[in-house]
Amino acid sequence: MPPENLIGEEGRGFRYILDGMNAERILVAQECIGDGRWLLNKGIEYAKERIVFDRPIGQNQGVQFPLYAPMPSSKRPTRSADAPRPCSTPARRAVPTPIWRSILPSEAGWHAAEATMTTYGGFAFAREYDIERKWREIRLYQTAPISTNLILAYIGQHVLGMPRSY
Numbered sequence: 001m002p003p004e005n006l007i008g009e010e011g012r013g014f015r016y017i018l019d020g021m022n023a024e025r026i027l028v029a030q031e032c033i034g035d036g037r038w039l040l041n042k043g044i045e046y047a048k049e050r051i052v053f054d055r056p057i058g059q060n061q062g063v064q065f066p067l068y069a070p071m072p073s074s075k076r077p078t079r080s081a082d083a084p085r086p087c088s089t090p091a092r093r094a095v096p097t098p099i100w101r102s103i104l105p106s107e108a109g110w111h112a113a114e115a116t117m118t119t120y121g122g123f124a125f126a127r128e129y130d131i132e133r134k135w136r137e138i139r140l141y142q143t144a145p146i147s148t149n150l151i152l153a154y155i156g157q158h159v160l161g162m163p164r165s166y
Contacts, residue, residue: 024145029105035138036109042131043067043116046123057119066115103151106141113138 008016044067047058057063113135117124124131142148156162 021145028141028145032105032109032138032141035134036105036112039109039112039116039131039134039138040067042129043112043119046116047119063119066118103148103155106138106148109138110142 044058047063047067048056050057058067116131117135120129120131123129124135127133153165157164
């Protein structure tokens with residue numbers, strides 16, 4: 001590559017990429033939390049309004065219990081475009097504990113999506129409710145930007161001290 005095409009310092013490209021990935025971690029974590037809360041609110045609202053056998057379905061424990069899916073903190077760590085520091089610190093604060101930083105928001109959002117799909121039953125697939133669309137969107141974060149299995153493999157090796165599994 002000609003020197004005039006170099007962006008930043010030579011040999012620091014990987015660090016620049018990691019800084020961009022940290023910004024993505026913030027975005028993905030917040031999207032999972034926001035989608036999960038939206039889904040839970042829709043499920044709770046539906047459970048209160050849907051009447052079967054002269055009572056709301058939310059009166060049944062089998063409907064109530066799955067809809068209690070605690071969502072991580074939604075404090076919005078951000079970084080302005082011209083901030084002098086990298087955004088890795090806010091990215092680490094996007095979820096509460098270090099071990100689950102990359103996995104907790106996607107797991108919580110997925111459980112919220114599953115609970116809401118179950119609450120709506122067959123109506124969840126009707127486009128006018130937007131439940132199936134959000135369910136598909138939140139499922140993406142079990143796979144991308146990093147799959148849940150890769151995160152768990154990293155935790156197994158680097159946190160639990162087990163042999164590398166791949």
